[in-house]
Amino acid sequence: MSKTTPFSISVPDAQLDQLRHKLDQTTFPDEIDAVGWDMGVPLEEIQRLITVWRDTFDWRAQERKLNEQLQQFTVTISVDGFGELEIHTLHHRSGNPNAIPLLFIHGWPGSFLEATKLIPLLTKNGEGPVFDIVAPSLPNFGFSQGVNQKGFGLAQYAEALHKIMVALDYEEYVIQGGDWGSMIARTMAQYYARHIQAIHLNFVPVKPPFPWKNPVRFLQSLASVPFSAKDRAWIARSMDYLLRGNAYMKQQETRPQTLGYGLSDSPIGLLAWIYDKMNLWSDNYSWTDEEILTWVSVYYFSRAGPTASTRIYYEASAPKIDPSNGGGAAVNYTSLDDIMTACAPSNVRFAVAQFPKELIMWPMAWYHIIGNVVKEKEFDRGGHFAAWEVPELLAGDVKEFMGKEGSAYGAVQGKEGY
Numbered sequence: 141m142s143k144t145t146p147f148s149i150s151v152p153d154a155q156l157d158q159l160r161h162k163l164d165q166t167t168f169p170d171e172i173d174a175v176g177w178d179m180g181v182p183l184e185e186i187q188r189l190i191t192v193w194r195d196t197f198d199w200r201a202q203e204r205k206l207n208e209q210l211q212q213f214t215v216t217i218s219v220d221g222f223g224e225l226e227i228h229t230l231h232h233r234s235g236n237p238n239a240i241p242l243l244f245i246h247g248w249p250g251s252f253l254e255a256t257k258l259i260p261l262l263t264k265n266g267e268g269p270v271f272d273i274v275a276p277s278l279p280n281f282g283f284s285q286g287v288n289q290k291g292f293g294l295a296q297y298a299e300a301l302h303k304i305m306v307a308l309d310y311e312e313y314v315i316q317g318g319d320w321g322s323m324i325a326r327t328m329a330q331y332y333a334r335h336i337q338a339i340h341l342n343f344v345p346v347k348p349p350f351p352w353k354n355p356v357r358f359l360q361s362l363a364s365v366p367f368s369a370k371d372r373a374w375i376a377r378s379m380d381y382l383l384r385g386n387a388y389m390k391q392q393e394t395r396p397q398t399l400g401y402g403l404s405d406s407p408i409g410l411l412a413w414i415y416d417k418m419n420l421w422s423d424n425y426s427w428t429d430e431e432i433l434t435w436v437s438v439y440y441f442s443r444a445g446p447t448a449s450t451r452i453y454y455e456a457s458a459p460k461i462d463p464s465n466g467g468g469a470a471v472n473y474t475s476l477d478d479i480m481t482a483c484a485p486s487n488v489r490f491a492v493a494q495f496p497k498e499l500i501m502w503p504m505a506w507y508h509i510i511g512n513v514v515k516e517k518e519f520d521r522g523g524h525f526a527a528w529e530v531p532e533l534l535a536g537d538v539k540e541f542m543g544k545e546g547s548a549y550g551a552v553q554g555k556e557g558y
Contacts, residue, residue, distance in 0.1 A: 142215060142216060142217050142218075142303065142306075142307035143215070143216040144213050144214070144215050144216075144307060144308070145213060145214050145216075146212070146213055147212040147213050147214045147228060147283070148207045148212065149203050149206055149207055149212070149283060150203070151199065151203065151441045155441055156199060156200075159407060159440065160194060162405075162406070162407050163190060163193055163194040163407055163408075164194065166190055166407070166408050168183060168186070168187060168408070169183070170183075171183040177419070177420075180412065180416055181412050181415055181416050181419070186408065186411065186412055186415075189411060189415070189429065189432065189433065190407075190408060190411070192429045192433065193407070193411070193433050197429070197430070197433045199437055199441075202430070202434050202437070206256075209256065210230055210232075210256065211230060211231055211232050211233075212228065212229070212230055212231075213228075213229050213230075213231055214226045214227065214228055214229065214283075215227050215229050215276070215304050215307050215308070217300060217303040217304055217307055218303070219279075219292075219296050219299050219300050219303070220296075220299065221291070221296075222287060222289055222292060222296060225279055225284070225285045225287070225300060226284070226285040227276050227277065227279060227284045227285065227300065227304055228252070228276065228277040228282055228283035228284045228443075229274060229275070229276040229277070229304060229308075230252055230255055230256075230259070230273065230274070230275040230276070231272075231273070231274050231275075231308060232259050232263050232272065232273045233263070233272045234262075234263040234264070234265065234270040234271060234272055235265075236265055236270045236557070236558075238554070238555055238556055238557060238558055239263075239269075239270050239271055239272045239555065239557060240269055240270070240271045240272070240313075240314060240542055240551075240552050240555045240556075240557040241271070241272050241274065241305065241308075241310040241312070241313035241314070241552065241555065242262065242271040242272065242273055242274070242313065242314050242315070242316060242538070243274050243275075243276075243301060243304075243305055243313055243314070243315045243316070244258065244273060244274070244275040244315075244316050244317070244321070244527075245275075245276075245278070245301065245315065245316070245317040245320070245321030245322075245324050245325055246275070246277075246278065246281070246318075246319070246320070246321055247317075247318060247319020247320035247321050247322075247343075248281075248319060248320060248449055248450070248452065248453075249413075249414040249417050249418065249435070249439070249449075250318075250319060250435075250525065250528075251277060251281060251282050251435065251438045251439070252275050252276070252277045252282055252438075253434065253435060253438060253528075254275075254525065254527040254528050255273065255275035255527065257527060257528060257531035258273070258316075258527050258531050258534065258535055259273050259275075261531060261532060261535035262535050262538065262539070267539075268539035268540075268543050268557070269539055269542050269543050269544075269556065269557025269558060270557050270558075271538075271542075271557065272310075274304065274305060274308060274310070274313075276301060276304055278297060278300075278301075278320070278324075278449075278452070279292065279296075279297065279300055280292075280444050280448035280449050280451060280452065281442060281444075281448070281449045282438055282442050282443070283442065283443050284443060284444075285443060285444065286443060286444025286445070286448040287444075287448075287451075290455075291455065291458075292451075292455055293455040293456055293458060293474060293475070294323060294324060294327040294455075294456050294474045294475070294476070294479060295327060295331065295474040297320075297324045297327070297452070298324055298327040298328040298330075298331055298332070298474075299331070301324065301328065302328060302331070302332045302335065305335075311335060312335055312336075312337065312552045312553055312555070313335065313336065313552060314336065314337065314338040314339065314340070314542065314548070314551055314552060315328065315336060315338075315339045315340070316339075316340045316341075316342075316527075316534075316538055317339070317340075317341055317342075317343075318341065318342040318343040318524070318525075318526060318527065319343055319524065320452060321343075322341045322342070322343045322344060322345070323345070323456070323476065323479050325339050325341065326339070326341075326479050326482065326484065326510060327474055327479055329484035329485065329488045329511065330474070330479075330482055330484060330485075333484065333485040333487060333488050334487075336488055337487060337488060337489060337548070337551035337552065338488070338489045338490075338491070338541065338542065338548035338551035338552075339484075339488060339489070339490050339491070340490075340491045340493065340537070340538050340541055341490060341491070341492055341493070342492075342493045342494075342495060342498070342526045342527075342534060343498060343499070343500070343524065344492055344500075344502075344507050344510065345480055345500050346480055346481075346502065346506055346507060346509050346510060347477075347480050347481055347509075348502065348506065349506060349509065367503060371503040374501035374502060374503065375501075375502065375503070377501055378499075378500045378501055378502060381499045381500060382500070385420075385499070388413070388417070389453060392450040392451075392453035392454065393453040393454055393456075393457045394454070394457075396447065396450040396451050396453065396454050397447070399447070399450060400445075400446070400447025400450060401447075403439075403446040403447055403450070404445050404446055404447050407436075407440060410436060410439060410440055410446055411432075411433075411436050414435065414436050414439060415432055415436065418432065418435065418525070421497070421499060421523055421524035421525065422497065422523040422524065422525055422529055423495065423496060423497035423521055423522050423523035423529060423530075424497075425523065425525070425528075425529045456475060456476040457475065457476055457477075458475070481509070482510070483509065483510065483511050484510060484511030484512070485511070486511065486512045487512075488511055488512060489512050489514045489515075489547060489548045489551065490507075490510060490511055490512060490513045490514065490515075491513075491514065491515035491516075491517070491537065491538075491541040491547070491548065492504070492507050492513055492515070492516050492517070493517050493519065493526070493533075493534065493537050494516070494517070494518045494519065495519050495521070495522035495523055495524075495526050495530070495533075496518075496519065496520060496521065496522065496523075497522065497523035497524065498523065498524055499524055504516045504518075514547035514548065515540075515541050515546070515547045515548070517537055517540075519533055519537075521533075522534075542557060543557070544556075544558070
């Protein structure tokens with residue numbers, strides 16, 4: 141039985157006092173001269189941000205602003221095998237009875253904050269369709285409840301988010317996702333295809349069409365050979381990330397608990413771990429101190445603690461359990477490898493938006509392995525955090541996808557958005 145309750149962010153004074161105490165006791169490492177960003181976040185930058193966090197950053201002001209601007213709730217749903225979970229959720233209705241329900245799914249190191257720039261662009265009546273926006277904090281993230289039981293993988297995240305939409309009276313809806321939001325959306329397409337007719341993605345990890353794994357797709361890809369200079373640059377960028385840029389992912393996939401001691405106990409460790417990615421993965425976006433520290437504070441003050449958010453990497457890469465072979469109780473694992481190679485049912489229409497500083501970028505033809513890709517668009521600016529960096533571009537592409545001339549027009553029965 142689901143339950144929806146109004147919610148306001150209210151971090152206890154004791155947590156703020158603890159943070160200030162830890163910031164006062166910060167110990168900094170040394171640094172090689174003139175190393176810049178080559179080895180990570182520069183010492184001078186971290187020292188400056190720690191000073192701002194300790195002396196001038198006002199979490200209470202950010203808390204008030206978020207509570208005033210956002211319509212927040214907790215939605216209590218039940219996940220099979222894991223009991224009830226209380227999920228923090230933004231739910232903004234446009235007021236238009238024909239509005240299209242849109243589920244926005246964030247990733248790591250993002251949060252519900254990423255939806256806040258999209259909400260005014262997508263919920264206001266005007267040119268193009270309008271939407272009702274649902275943007276949960278994933279279980280284990282932000283102000284949602286954590287999961288204290290092993291085995292909560294992509295299938296369970298998908299189940300939780302689908303049940304939130306049903307609890308909010310949206311039996312049919314569309315999805316927008318990047319980072320883990322993309323992988324969860326694609327998982328949802330496998331399990332709940334009759335509820336989801338359209339998915340817009342701005343991050344699309346797929347495995348290249350190796351001839352020994354997917355000969356048909358490999359032969360189809362030959363039509364685009366030789367690759368253009370742009371395709372070659374995308375492949376080079378993706379390979380650099382896969383070979384040199386994803387050490388954080390391997391750590392979180394394999395030993396998240398070991399990493400978690402530093403993230404949970406040390407504000408400087410958490411700040412450096414997250415800010416490194418915010419800077420590296422964006423397209424020259426000018427992060428303000430307020431933005432950086434608010435993002436990191438959401439992790440520091442999160443209900444389950446910052447370590448919990450890293451476990452999605454472990455669970456998504458965990459091997460499947462075979463109960464018939466002494467593996468223990470059956471667990472509904474859907475692995476990251478499964479989803480990267482899965483083809484969604486044909487009724488689910490996909491739009492792919494490619495931003496130039498994304499982590500993984502392949503030739504557009506390769507993305508068709510995910511299913512019925514009906515819209516492709518390349519942008520000339522924007523990075524991994526497109527919803528935050530270039531919200532007007534992302535919102536415009538979603539509207540174009542769902543609008544009267546779009547390839548997913550009428551995807552939600554009776555909800556054309558006008």
